[in-house]
Amino acid sequence: MTKWILLILATVFAAKLHAVEVYSQARCDSIKKEREAIRSKFRRGYSSVEGERLTARDKSLFIQLAEHCGKAKKASSSYRTSSVRSTNSNWLLNQKVSGMSLHSDSYRDKAKLDAWSKFYTLPKRCRKKDMASADFVWCSEYRGKQKDIFEAQWKEQ
Secondary structure (H helix, E strand, O other), X not given: OHXXXXXXXXXXXXXXXXXXXXXXXXXXXXXXXXXXXXXXXXXXXXXXXXXXXXXXXXXXXXXXXXXXXXXXXXXXXXXOOOOOOOHHHHHHHHOOOOOOOOOOOOOOOHHHHHHHHHHOOOOHHHHOOOOOHHHHHHHHHHHHHHHHHHHHXXXXX
């Protein structure tokens, strides 16, 4: 008899624990609305500090949705936690592929594009996954300076 009582109590207690883990539909809806508000802020101008804060909050909300509200939106699949992806996924960024050329919309001429591909090498600092905003800005400026140098050399030919 005692075993039956313990079994029933354990079942009820386990069911209550499971119910705590799942958010109510209203809570899930409020999380979705907050994520939509964050996305609308992304479309407007913001500082880099605010952008990092918004990104962190959006990732946090995405994780909450995934863990407590069933399936999250597919559009947010670009936000993945480090536990979802293997830590060895960066190896692909550092691989050299034979015959690979850089894509550039500014060079329609195949000879010029090939020359640019041979001239420009992407610095290691610019190959990092999840790079900081400062690194992204530096890489953009570096590419622009290299393009100016390349254009000057191309005109001399």
